[in-house]
Amino acid sequence: MDLDTITEVVRRPSGRPGADWRSGDARLAGGTWLFSVGQPDLRRLIGPAGPMITLTVALEARYELWAPDGSVRTVDSLAFVTGNTSVTTGRRP
Structure with a gap:
């Protein structure tokens, strides 16, 4: 839309x-x-991403990430955001 x-x-x-x-x-x-x-x-x-990210880190939240292939994994909120404009997928190379 x-x-x-x-x-x-x-x-x-x-x-x-x-x-x-x-x-x-x-x-x-x-x-x-x-x-x-x-x-x-x-x-x-x-x-409003900044305040929400701060809140989830303070609450020690974990994000559940759903991939297009149907797989699911979790990532600690502190590890998810890696900078002002980047995030990690939680996958290791």
Whole structure:
């Protein structure tokens, strides 16, 4: 589904979470639902990945990763994110 009403994507919100929130905003947060149906009232997408990653690391979460071949594996949240723009798949070479 194309989101043709979006005029801005905010990748790194400034200030505390929610401080710049306005009508027509949506948190991207993976986006599966956002892209499943039309969203005519949305204008901006906000990238909230940072706070969610911090929360899952603090809770010592483990991610369950599903591969296209049907295999499933788990990765510690601390080991999953390896930098500002990269993640690991949890596979060893």
